[in-house]
Amino acid sequence: MTRAKFDDLIHAPTRLAIVSLLAASEWADFRFIRESVGLSDSALSKQLSTLEEAGYVEIDKGFVGKRPRTTARLSPAGRTAFAGHVAALREIVERSGISFPAQPA
């Protein structure tokens, strides 16, 4: 059972979008994240650096063939923090009585 724990760092809308993507993946390409959340290169780099400094994200710079590729992945601490944050959000919604689309089975 995931312990609900609100996380101010993750809750910022842009970082929440980034972490949501990474939570469903083992790793994601920098360009894919940028296109999905609609940020510029520099804005995304800044957000990823913030998450990396917090220990939530690991960034890997490598090559695919001769092309450089930067990928990001959630660290175990990041996954735990995200799961706790989502649990906290759900608790807030449930306590208020607002209906939210049911989770798929």
Add this chain to the structure above:
Amino acid sequence: MEDDRVTAQSAAAALAEVRAQQERMFADSPLPFWFWPATGAACVVLSAAVESRRTAVIAIAAVVFAVGIATIVLTVVFRQRFSPRPELLGVRGGLTLAGFVLATVALGLGTGFALYATGIAYPATIACALVMVALTAGGPWLTRRLQNLMRQAAQAGR
């Protein structure tokens, strides 16, 4: 009762954003449209070469097959922009995948042996061609099905 830092409405909006991002992740197929027919075609080429029983043809086809499959796989790998967590497949995903593989193998082997019994020429090649059609039709379905299962698992917090 609401958390001091966030209202229930904004919490619901945040959860909707989480869901939207994860929907986006599984919206597009990770495989190009030509993946399934190309894989099937490579098998047909190899099968036809083997059934020709000509050594030179078999040798050339084996090389073409290896290069073809390597090219197909590497193209998909290089195109890959993210890797979904394998555990999102779950038991249902594993069973779906296994079922698809078994069904295509059964189709190929069953057709091949049945045609062989009739004495028709190139039975395995014909069977492979049928499997190629099945892969072309069924492969995209399999991909969508697995993506749906993974999306549901991600949204359920697995």
